[in-house]
Amino acid sequence: MGLVHTKAIVFKTIKYGDTSLIVKCFTFEEGIRSYMVKGVLNSKKGKLKAAYFQPLTQLQLVANHNNKNTLNSIREAQIVHPYYTIHTSVVKQTIVLFLSEILAAIIQEEEKNEGLYTYIETALIWLDTHTEVANFHLLFLLNLSRFLGFYPDTSESEKIGFNLVEGSFTNSLHEKLTLYNDKLLLLKRLLGINFDAINTISFHKNERQTILRIIVKYFELHLEGFRQPKSLDILETVFN
Incomplete structure (x- = not known):
């Protein structure tokens, strides 16, 4: 498992259980990757916020990528190009x-x-x-x-x-x-x-x-x- 710093665009988000998301992203460094983001839906204090994973949001990620067919994990995320009009139109x-x-x-x-x-x-x-x-x-x-x-x-x-x-x-x-x-x-x-x-x-x-x-x-x-x-x-x- 390797730590990767990459830009990523959110393609798809699926709710998993009551509190988690499975997020499919197109990453700049390694193409399509899917991530399990645990507990993000009930977390007030966590570093990751559900709002980061709206469709086509552009992120900068620090993530663990594995090369097996299992879900990857995100350590850190921040929005790299905040949208000003997309969410209001x-x-x-x-x-x-x-x-x-x-x-x-x-x-x-x-x-x-x-x-x-x-x-x-x-x-x-x-x-x-x-x-x-x-x-x-x-x-x-x-x-x-x-x-x-x-x-x-x-x-x-x-x-x-x-x-x-x-x-x-x-x-x-x-x-x-x-x-x-x-x-x-x-x-x-x-x-x-x-x-x-x-x-x-x-x-x-x-x-x-x-x-x-x-x-x-x-x-x-x-x-x-x-x-x-x-x-x-x-x-x-x-x-x-």
Whole structure:
């Protein structure tokens, strides 16, 4: 068992018994790790507080990591990027719940992935510090696919369709799982932009629902075992 100092982003928290939590984190140093945090729910004086383990909170940890398939333990934790608006905005909270559910489901590797960690960290700080965030989750997911190895191939974007299975543009008229016309235009508006250009895109609510369901379908096709997130309906309700 080794002592590790690492940044970590909370992906998922499960209550264990009356007073404890099992917390799944994406750590900067060693990828996904799960921790048993004992007694944190009834502790007034302990060093660890339940508030540290809200979805997508960014922490600095001192932790014991073991290399067996058992839960790790946290010695010390502190919040490294306190959020100022995420906890007070219903829209941002809903986005965070939705994205934490997806991230917890798809990122499983117990190894360092500096690029992916930095992307998630930076994106969350952007979300906290900006007000125009209605399309944030769309762009977050689409750009996340780059780190997962299936970002759309945009080299032939002048073609008439986009095949979701192949992840590339096509001139075939009748392929299954292919976007044409309006749906294709929705996808094209998101391709190749970063968060700072997000306010240049405007989707009305039906368009936003449509492109979100397309992106979720794209993830289903490219990630084995990926299921439509439970929080998808809540997200759509909030944006209505």
